[in-house]
Amino acid sequence: MARPVKLRRLISPHKEITFTPAGNDTSGKEKVTLLSEEYEVIKLVDYEKMHHMQASKIMGISRPTLTRIYERARNKIAESLVELKDLCLVEGNSILGDNWFICQQCESVFNNPQNISTGNKCPLCFSENIDKL
Amino acid sequence: MKNNQVNNLTAIAVKEANLNTKLEDCFGKSGYFFIADPGNKKFEFVKNPGLELKKMSGRHAALFLARNKITTVISSNFGASVKKVFDKNKIRLVILSPKYKLLKDIEWVRKLI
Numbered sequence A: 001m002a003r004p005v006k007l008r009r010l011i012s013p014h015k016e017i018t019f020t021p022a023g024n025d026t027s028g029k030e031k032v033t034l035l036s037e038e039y040e041v042i043k044l045v046d047y048e049k050m051h052h053m054q055a056s057k058i059m060g061i062s063r064p065t066l067t068r069i070y071e072r073a074r075n076k077i078a079e080s081l082v083e084l085k086d087l088c089l090v091e092g093n094s095i096l097g098d099n100w101f102i103c104q105q106c107e108s109v110f111n112n113p114q115n116i117s118t119g120n121k122c123p124l125c126f127s128e129n130i131d132k133l
Numbered sequence B: 001m002k003n004n005q006v007n008n009l010t011a012i013a014v015k016e017a018n019l020n021t022k023l024e025d026c027f028g029k030s031g032y033f034f035i036a037d038p039g040n041k042k043f044e045f046v047k048n049p050g051l052e053l054k055k056m057s058g059r060h061a062a063l064f065l066a067r068n069k070i071t072t073v074i075s076s077n078f079g080a081s082v083k084k085v086f087d088k089n090k091i092r093l094v095i096l097s098p099k100y101k102l103l104k105d106i107e108w109v110r111k112l113i
Helices: A036-047 A052-059 A063-082 B057-067 B080-088 B107-112
Strands: A008-010 A032-035 A087-090 A094-096 A100-103 A109-111 A130-132 B009-014 B032-037 B042-047 B070-075 B092-095
Touching (some): A032 A063, A036 A094, B032 B107, B057 B080
Parallel strands (some): A008 A094, B070 B092
Antiparallel strands (some): B009 B032
């Protein structure tokens, strides 16, 4: 039996976004789904210009695993660009490193590093309708 | 920025130094920070000291906020180096939902100004 996939650690929660090629009718076309850990690798390596080793330590995975995820992510982005397909960012095999919460009223996300009592309220709208991510 | 304003200081990444400004999506690339002390009803705009740097601008800005005893930072996007500084200094991060576009969209800011 194959070993279960080790969850990749994310720095912060991601928004679920779909990128659509402007001016093209993408309805009926297959979508490309970019997993949250693939987005995270692209962000760390290509946007923040980290070495693979640095990025792999942050995500709690080995360097070869990170490189494989990176290659898969780039292939997906290329497919979306060349074939004019929607690129959807979806949840993958990942966990959040900290205590993160979401406000159900304003949909903002926040953490509580000091475990302060006001952490039970949204820091923006002060709603108590919050859930742990 | 005066260092004696130490209680519950919140920094919000914004584009310009006026009250009608838009919120900045990327923490390190924000033009200014709206620094507010809601308890004492004080606020000011502070220029992002890391903006003109070619590298590590976000980390530079994060260290600046940490030195000035900021307890909460509000923005839409943070990098790994920024997060590391905030974690070390136990600064709370708030990631805005896309429905917040302007500084005035935040209710407590409207009340403050």
